[in-house]
Structure formats: structure tokens, C-alpha cells
Amino acid sequence: MDHFSLTIIFLFVLFLLLGSGVWIGLALMGVAAVGIVLFDKGFVGANLTDKAWDSASNWTLTALPLFIWMGEILFRTRLSEDMFRGLSPWMARLPGGLLHTNVVGCTIFAAVSGSSAATLTTVGKMSIPELRRRGYPEFMTIGTLAGSATLGLMIPPSLTLIVYGVTINESITQLFMAGILPGLVLAAMFMLYVACWYFLRPGQRPRAEPVIGFREKLANSRFLIPVICLVLLVIGSMYAGFATATEAAAFGVLGALVLAAAQGSLTWSTFKESLLGATRTSAMIALILMGAAFLSLSMGFTGLPRALAEWISTLGLPPTVLIAALMIFYIVIGMFLDGISAVVLTMAVVEPMVRTAAFADLGFDMIWFGIFVVVVVEMAQITPPVGFNLFVLQGMTSHEIGYISRTAAPMFLIMIVMVGVLVLFPELATWLPENLRNQP
Amino acid sequence: MRTLRKVLDTIYLAGGVLGALFLICILVIICAQMISRWSGVSFPGSTNYAGYCMAASTFFALAYALNAGAHIRVSLFLSRMGRFRRFGEVWCYSIAALTMTFFSWHALSRNLQTRKFNFVSQGLDATPLWIPEISMTVGSAILAVALWDQLLRIVFTDHMGVASRDSMEIGD
Numbered sequence: 001m002d003h004f005s006l007t008i009i010f011l012f013v014l015f016l017l018l019g020s021g022v023w024i025g026l027a028l029m030g031v032a033a034v035g036i037v038l039f040d041k042g043f044v045g046a047n048l049t050d051k052a053w054d055s056a057s058n059w060t061l062t063a064l065p066l067f068i069w070m071g072e073i074l075f076r077t078r079l080s081e082d083m084f085r086g087l088s089p090w091m092a093r094l095p096g097g098l099l100h101t102n103v104v105g106c107t108i109f110a111a112v113s114g115s116s117a118a119t120l121t122t123v124g125k126m127s128i129p130e131l132r133r134r135g136y137p138e139f140m141t142i143g144t145l146a147g148s149a150t151l152g153l154m155i156p157p158s159l160t161l162i163v164y165g166v167t168i169n170e171s172i173t174q175l176f177m178a179g180i181l182p183g184l185v186l187a188a189m190f191m192l193y194v195a196c197w198y199f200l201r202p203g204q205r206p207r208a209e210p211v212i213g214f215r216e217k218l219a220n221s222r223f224l225i226p227v228i229c230l231v232l233l234v235i236g237s238m239y240a241g242f243a244t245a246t247e248a249a250a251f252g253v254l255g256a257l258v259l260a261a262a263q264g265s266l267t268w269s270t271f272k273e274s275l276l277g278a279t280r281t282s283a284m285i286a287l288i289l290m291g292a293a294f295l296s297l298s299m300g301f302t303g304l305p306r307a308l309a310e311w312i313s314t315l316g317l318p319p320t321v322l323i324a325a326l327m328i329f330y331i332v333i334g335m336f337l338d339g340i341s342a343v344v345l346t347m348a349v350v351e352p353m354v355r356t357a358a359f360a361d362l363g364f365d366m367i368w369f370g371i372f373v374v375v376v377v378e379m380a381q382i383t384p385p386v387g388f389n390l391f392v393l394q395g396m397t398s399h400e401i402g403y404i405s406r407t408a409a410p411m412f413l414i415m416i417v418m419v420g421v422l423v424l425f426p427e428l429a430t431w432l433p434e435n436l437r438n439q440p
Numbered sequence: 441m442r443t444l445r446k447v448l449d450t451i452y453l454a455g456g457v458l459g460a461l462f463l464i465c466i467l468v469i470i471c472a473q474m475i476s477r478w479s480g481v482s483f484p485g486s487t488n489y490a491g492y493c494m495a496a497s498t499f500f501a502l503a504y505a506l507n508a509g510a511h512i513r514v515s516l517f518l519s520r521m522g523r524f525r526r527f528g529e530v531w532c533y534s535i536a537a538l539t540m541t542f543f544s545w546h547a548l549s550r551n552l553q554t555r556k557f558n559f560v561s562q563g564l565d566a567t568p569l570w571i572p573e574i575s576m577t578v579g580s581a582i583l584a585v586a587l588w589d590q591l592l593r594i595v596f597t598d599h600m601g602v603a604s605r606d607s608m609e610i611g612d
Contacts, residue, residue, distance in 0.1 A: 017535065021518035021528060023511045026536045029543065045546030052543070053550075053576055057495035059487040062466050065497060069463065243474070246490070250470040279460045279501045280510035286498035287511065336514055 007302050010035050024341050025284075028291030035298035048294055055293035056286055059246070060166050065282035066249035067114040067157045072274035073256040075118055077265045079227060080126040083108065086224035088130075089217040092209035096194035099136060099144055102127050103194065106148035107187045108224075110155035111231040112252065114162070116378065119152030120145065120392050128396060135206035139407045140197055142397060146389050146404065147411025148190055150378035153339070155183035156235055157249065160339045160377065163285065164370045167292065167347045172245035173238050174433035178367045179374065180235070181428050185421065186375075189414050226262070230255045241436065285340060292344035299348040309352040319358050323423055326350070327376050327416075334380020338388065342377055363426035371429040372422055379415045382408040448589060452503045455582050459501025462575075465493040485565025492572035499579025503586035509602045529594050529601045537587035544580035551577040 013034050017027035029052075033044045055061075083105050091100040105123040113119050124145050131141045153160050156176030165172040198205060212220075234252045237243035243251065260266035299305060312322065333342045353359075354369045364372075381387045384405040393404050422428060469490045476483035505511055513532070521528045553559075555570035593599035 018514055019517060020531060021513045021515050022532045022535050023506075023513045025511065026539050027513075030535055030539045033539070033542070045542065046550070048543060049546045049550045049576070052547075053495065053573065056498050056576070057491040057572065059491040059494070062470065062490045062494045065463050065494070066467060066470070069467075246470055247474050250467055250474070253467055254471075275460045275463065276456060279456060279463050279497060280505040280508050282463070283459060283498050283501040283505040284510045284512060286494075287502060287505075336516060338512065341512070 003303070006038050007304055010038055010298075010302055018337075023287075024337075025287030025289075025291040028288070028295040028345070032291070032294040032298035035295075035301060039298075039301040041298075041301045047297060051294040051297055052290040055166075055290045058166060060172060061162075061286065061289070063157075063172060063244075063246040063249045064159065064162050064166075064285060065278055066246065066253050067159065067162070068281050069274060069278035070157075070249065070252040070256045071113045071115060071118045072277045073253070073260055073266075073270075074112060075122060076270045076274060077256075077260045077263050079109075079259075080122045082223040083123070083227060084126040084130060086221050088209075089212045089220045092212070094191075094195070095198040096191070097136070097198070097206065097209065098127075098131055098134060099140055099194045099197075100191055102131075102141070102144040103148045103187055103190045106145070106151050107155065107183070108227060108231065110151040110153075110183065111235055112157075112227065112256075113152055114157040114159040116149045116152035116381065117388060117392055120149035120389055121396070123149070124393070124396055134209075137204045138397075138399075140194070140204075142393055142399065142404055143407035143409075143411055144190060144194060146382050146393055146408040147414065148187070149389055150375075150381065150411075150415070151183050151187055153374050153378055154179045154186065154371070156180065156238070157245070157252070158374065159285070160343060160374055161370055162245070163289065163340050164343050164347070164373060166289065167296075167344050168351055168366055170366050170370070171433075174367055174436065175370050176235075176238060176245060177433040177436055178371050178429040181432055182371050182375070182418070182422060185428065186415070186418050189418065190411065193410060193414060226259045230259060239436070288341055288344060292348075295345075296348035305349045305352045308349060309356065312353055313356060313358070319362050319364065320423055322353070323364075323372070323419070326372075327419055330373065330376040331380050331383065334377055334387075335383070339374075339377035339381065342380075343373060362423075363430060365430065367433055368422070368426050368429045372419065375415055375418055375422065379412055382412055448585070451582060452507050452586055455500045455502070455579065456504030456508075459497045459499075459504065462493045462497035462500065466490050466497065469493060485561075485563050485567070488561055488563040488565040488567065492567070492575075495572060496575035496579075499575045500582070502579050502583040506583060506586050506590075507602055526594065526600065530591065533587055533591035533594060533601060537584060537591050540580060540584035540587055544577065544584045547573075547577045547580045 014031045017030050018024065022030065029048065033048065036042065036044045036047060084101060087101045087104055088098055091098055091104065094100050102123060105127060106119050109119050109122055127145065128141060156179050158176065158179060161175045161179060162172055165175045230252065233255050234248050237251055238245060238248045257266065330342065333346065337345065354364065354366060381389045382405070384390065384401055387405070390401050390404050390408070394401055469486055473483055473486040518525060518528045551570055551573045554573055559569045561567045561569055590601050594601055
């Protein structure tokens with residue numbers, strides 16, 4: 001058979017296995033094995049165990065279980081109540097009031113958590129009932145929460161960025177630094193949206209909060225001290241250059257344990273649950289990475305990534321058009337796959353394309369692209385029919401998916417604007433990592 | 441039969457606990473590495489040891505994660521198969537069990553080879569590689585057994601497999 005039809009069979013098997021519900025990591029291994037047999041490229045077994053071992057014993061990957069563990073510990077503390085108590089006095093007088101606690105709370109928690117679901121549940125656990133009690137419109141409460149939770153992935157630490165960095169062999173620390181400014185800009189845009197609502201819909205404003213003296217505000221802020229210390233410990237140690245991403249994760253775990261112990265929420269059973277939970281999740285992600293490593297080897301044999309990159313360069317499209325096309329591509333993939341699987345599955349094909357000169361001329365490098373991917377993959381998580389943030393919110397509020405996705409629609413549009421901002425000002429993502437001093 | 445069930449479940453759980461212990465090992469090694477850097481005492485090969493622990497933590501816990509429903513899949517079509525779902529599950533478990541059996545067979549033969557030719561790590565640790573590779577051999581074998589275990593129960597009993605999470609649910 002000729003090369004072209006072999007490639008078609010290969011892609012068919014890929015969609016068949018993934019679509020029929022085989023576990024993603026194992027499906028990728030199966031497809032890759034079929035690919036090596038089809039293209040007659042040597043020993044399947046030896047290649048498979050080679051790739052699996054290299055990928056599983058990769059030192060860079062150790063940041064992943066540690067950050068997951070940290071999140072599992074923090075989830076079992078009283079952090080969400082403390083954050084709401086500390087933040088609400090400061091937010092109450094802003095135009096839009098306590099809705100800002102959703103955005104700012106997510107931004108702060110994102111800096112100690114690598115996942116958007118953890119951010120969503122931690123912040124929402126406290127803010128949804130509190131905002132409801134004070135008469136804020138449900139539409140705004142849920143929408144801002146769904147959108148802001150996506151910051152969990154953008155602001156370091158970020159599980160998706162670790163997986164992305166490991167897949168394409170880029171520095172995790174640099175990727176983390178790249179996420180900070182775009183994350184803050186996105187948070188500012190969400191806050192702007194809340195302020196716009198306040199001025200455009202005066203009828204929906206709840207009764208103003210009682211005025212609190214400055215002294216009392218400051219006193220309430222003491223509840224924020226533990227989480228701020230943790231943020232400084234994790235991000236600060238990486239920024240100052242005395243810790244790698246993995247070491248920062250180790251700091252994070254120790255810090256989270258201390259925080260939990262100080263609050264009295266660290267018992268043998270919470271410790272055991274957090275540790276076993278982290279072990280399960282990290283084994284799951286590592287299995288996907290093993291499959292993906294083997295698949296990208298096999299994908300290389302098909303010549304598909306190179307052919308696609310060449311074909312696209314002959315079209316002579318401007319990179320901005322390609323970025324728009326990629327955005328739509330990832331949103332569609334995101335309807336069926338989670339962010340991490342979407343990243344590992346596509347990078348083998350997309351990487352050669354992004355590493356071309358046309359992209360470099362505009363200031364788009366692999367670090368920039370990582371931030372772009374995180375934004376678009378997260379957009380997919382707040383769009384129906386399937387989007388994880390929507391499911392979590394459905395569980396927390398028992399609204400219908402349709403309603404929740406309508407509340408999240410404005411946030412989706414804001415994120416599209418964010419992609420535009422990233423394209424116009426790539427320095428937003430690339431400036432900080434380039435100016436990182438003395439990396440360890 | 442009941443004894444077999446008990447033995448298998450104990451093995452899966454033990455794998456999970458072992459994985460968790462290796463996760464703690466990662467933390468300890470990373471901390472030791474930082475302390476050694478600040479104090480000027482050298483800890484050669486620390487990154488390699490952390491990598492071996494990562495692999496061990498992953499491989500030992502694979503079957504435990506499967507039975508806890510942690511591994512993710514695209515269940516969009518599977519969940520719409522209604523009363524034909526059993527056939528879908530048999531297909532998925534068969535593919536998975538075959539893949540993992542193949543994997544663990546080759547992991548074993550690789551492990552025997554690294555032992556026979558005594559391959560040593562290229563890093564500063566100079567560990568004989570067959571030792572850390574045991575985790576891959578044993579862990580993948582446990583996962584293969586767990587998959588066959590599930591498959592046989594689906595075919596011969598009312599069991600419908602583990603309620604594993606949909607890919608959309610990992611919530612990253």
C-alpha cells in the first residue's frame with residue numbers, strides 16, 4: 001500500500017480507539033504500535049518500553065505529582081473560608097462589589113493550585129452561598145466563577161503547562177513565568193466585565209455592603225497571610241531563581257502541610273487521602289504521557305507532522321490566520337478531550353508548524369504558544385456540550401448545563417479577546433521568561 | 441475463588457500504597473537535593489533517583505488507579521450504547537488487556553536484558569538500570585492482570601467494569 005493510504009488507516013485507528021472509549025494512555029500506545037507495524041519501522045516492543053521508561057522516569061515530570069499533592073492537601077483545609085473573609089472587605093466597595101472576590105480569589109488560589117477544577121471548587125464552595133445570600137444575580141455569580149477558574153491553569157503552577165513543557169522539552173520554569181502576566185491581564189479583563197455590569201445594569205445591584213473601617217479591613221486581611229506566604233514561597237522561589245519548578249513544588253507541599261497543620265485540618269486520614277489521591281491522578285497523567293511519547297515516535301514515521309508543516313507553508317497564509325484556525329481546532333478537540341490529552345495528542349503534529357520562521361518573525365515561540373494553548377484549551381472547558389468547569393458548577397449549583405454555559409458565554413468572548421491581545425502583544429508572555437535572572 | 445479475589449485486591453491496593461510511598465520518596469529526594477546544594481555537600485545523581493521514584497510511583501499505582509476509576513477515557517459513545525454497553529466494555533477491556541500484556545511481556549524481556557548485560561545509567565548515579573526497571577516490569581504486569589480480571593468479570597458475571605472518569609472530567 002502507498003504511504004498515503006497507510007496514513008489514513010493510521011488516523012482511522014487513532015479515532016476508533018480513542019472514540020470507542022479505550023483509556024486514553026492505552027489507546028495511544030495501541031495506535032502507535034499499529035503505526036510502527038504499518039510503516040514497518042522496527043521492533044514495536046523495544047520501542048514501546050524505551051519510550052515508556054524514558055517518559056516515566058523523566059526528572060522534569062516530578063513537579064507534576066508534587067503540585068497535585070499540594071492541591072490535594074489545600075483542598076482539605078479551610079482555605080476557601082479564610083480567603084473569602086480576608087478578601088471581601090476590600091472588594092465590597094469596588095463597582096461590582098463582592099463579585100470581584102470570585103475573580104481575585106481565583107487569581108490568588110490559581111497561584112498555589114495547578115488545576116482549574118480545584119480552583120473552581122475551592123473558591124466557589126464559599127463564594128456561591130455568600131453571594132446568593134447577599135442577593136447578587138445568579139447569572140453573574142456563576143459566570144464570573146466559571147471564567148475566573150480558568151486562571152487556575154494560566155497562573156503558575158499549572159499542570160497543563162508542566163505536561164506541555166515535558167512533551168516539547170521546554171523549561172517548565174520559563175513556561176510558568178510566561179503565564180503570570182497574561183493571567184493577570186485576563187483577571188483584569190474579568191474585573192472590567194464585572195464593573196461594566198455594575199454600571200450598565202443598575203437595577204440588578206444588590207444592597208451596598210456596610211462600610212468597614214480601614215483598621216478592621218486590615219485586621220481581616222490576616223486571614224490572607226497563609227495563602228500569600230504560600231504564593232510567595234512557590235512563585236517567588238522560582239522567580240528569584242533559587243528553585244527549579246520541581247523544587248518549588250516540594251516547597252509547596254511542605255508549605256501546604258504546615259498550613260494544614262496550623263489550621264488543625266491535618267489528620268492522618270486527610271494526609272492519607274491527599275497522598276493516595278495525588279498518586280492516582282499522577283499515575284493517570286503519566287500513563288497518558290507514556291502513550292503520547294510512543295505515539296509521537298510513531299507519528300514521526302508517518303511523516304504526517306512534517307508534511308502538514310510543509311503543506312501549510314506552501315499556502316503562504318499569514319500566521320495570524322493560522323493562529324485563528326488553530327484556535328478553532330483546539331476548541332473542537334476540547335469538546336471531546338480534556339486539556340492535557342488534547343495537548344499531548346496534538347503537539348507532535350503542531351510543533352513543527354509553530355517552530356517555522358513565519359511564527360518566529362512575529363515573536364511567537366514555543367513558550368508563547370504554550371500560553372496560547374492554555375487559553376484555548378480552557379475556552380473549550382466552558383463551552384457545551386461537554387466542558388469540565390460546567391460539570392463542576394452543575395454539581396455545586398444544580399442549574400442546567402445550558403444555563404451555566406450561557407452565564408459563561410461572556411467569559412468565553414473575553415478569552416477570545418485575550419487570544420487577540422496575545423497575538424498583538426506576544427511580549428506579554430515572552431518578556432518575563434526572557435528576563436529571568438540566574439536560573440538554577 | 442474468594443481467596444483469589446482477596447489476594448488480587450490486596451495486590452492492587454499494595455501497588456497503590458507502594459506508589460504513594462515512592463511519591464514521598466520524590467519529595468524527600470528533592471528536599472535533600474536542595475539542602476545539599478545550599479550546604480555545599482554533593483548529592484550526585486539526585487535527579488536520576490527522583491526520576492526512578494517517579495517511574496516507580498507511576499507503574500506500581502497503575503492498577504490501583506484503574507480500579508479506583510482514575511484513568512480517563514472518552515465515554516461519549518460508550519454512555520449512549522444503552523444495553524449494548526457490555527459489548528463496548530468488552531471491546532475496550534480486550535484492547536487494553538492485550539496492549540498491557542504485550543507491554544509487560546516486553547518490559548520483562550527488557551529488564552532481563554539490562555540485567556544480563558548489566559547496563560548502567562549514563563548519569564552521575566551510575567545505577568545498574570535493571571533495579572529501577574523492576575517497577576516497570578512489575579507494575580505493568582499488575583495492570584495487565586487487573587485488566588484481564590475486569591474483562592473476565594464483565595464476560596462471566598454482571599460486573600460492568602469500573603466506572604472510570606470521562607476524559608472531560610479530569611478537570612485540569
